[in-house]
Amino acid sequence: MTMTTAEAGKILSANFAPWVLELGLTVESLGDDRAVLRLPWSQRLAREGGGLSGQALMAAADTATVIAVSAARGGFVPMTTVQQSTSFQRAVLGSDVLVEAVLTKVGRRMAFADITMSVATTGELAARANTVYTLLG
Numbered sequence: 001m002t003m004t005t006a007e008a009g010k011i012l013s014a015n016f017a018p019w020v021l022e023l024g025l026t027v028e029s030l031g032d033d034r035a036v037l038r039l040p041w042s043q044r045l046a047r048e049g050g051g052l053s054g055q056a057l058m059a060a061a062d063t064a065t066v067i068a069v070s071a072a073r074g075g076f077v078p079m080t081t082v083q084q085s086t087s088f089q090r091a092v093l094g095s096d097v098l099v100e101a102v103l104t105k106v107g108r109r110m111a112f113a114d115i116t117m118s119v120a121t122t123g124e125l126a127a128r129a130n131t132v133y134t135l136l137g
Contacts, residue, residue, distance in 0.1 A: 003030055003071040011076045016063060023056060025063055028098065033106075035068035038120065039097040051091035054127075057099075058086050061115040061129040064101035069111045069133060072103055077137035079111070086129040096120035101131075109135050 008027040023045070028036040037060060045056040062081055070076045098118045105112045115129040 002032060003074065005030060008035065008067050008071060011067060011070050012063070015066070015076055020059055020063060023059060023063075025060060025099075027067060030067070030071045033068070033072055033103040035064050035071055035101050037064045037067065037099045037101075039099055039117075041092075041094055041096050049091070050093050052093075052097065052126075054086070054088055057088070057092075057097065057117055057127050058084065058129065060097065060099045061086065061101065061117060061127075062131065064099045064115060065111075065113045065131045065133060068101040068103050068113060069106060069135070072106050072111075073135075077135055079133045079135050079137075081131060082110075082134050083132040084129060086127055088127045090119070090124060090126050092119055092126045095122070097126060107135075111135060 005027045024040045026038045039060040047053045101113045101115045111133040113131045117127040
């Protein structure tokens with residue numbers, strides 16, 4: 001049974017640091033091996049020149065992976081990031097970002113994901129990331 005976006009939203013609100021919650025991430029959709037989150041545009045997250053900060057994008061990618069793993073496992077389990085690599089391809093100016101984490105492998109103790117971050121208004125790719133997690137529970 002696929003987790004609902006409401007259930008995923010509860011995982012988000014119950015398991016992340018207050019500063020991550022302040023990003024305003026919302027769960028847009030879920031599948032057995034993926035999660036799509038929306039990072040809303042905020043001038044507060046912009047750098048000089050008006051582009052969305054890379055730190056906000058990286059935190060969103062990390063968070064989307066946790067939600068995707070939780071959906072795949074049927075609920076939240078403690079986990080920790082082992083590795084994250086991010087490549088930025090274009091600035092995000094004045095637009096929300098859709099963050100899609102697709103699990104490439106989920107084992108008993110490790111999970112791997114590829115993440116795309118797209119400009120919501122145009123669909124253009126803004127950044128890519130890949131993550132590796134250790135599952136603790």
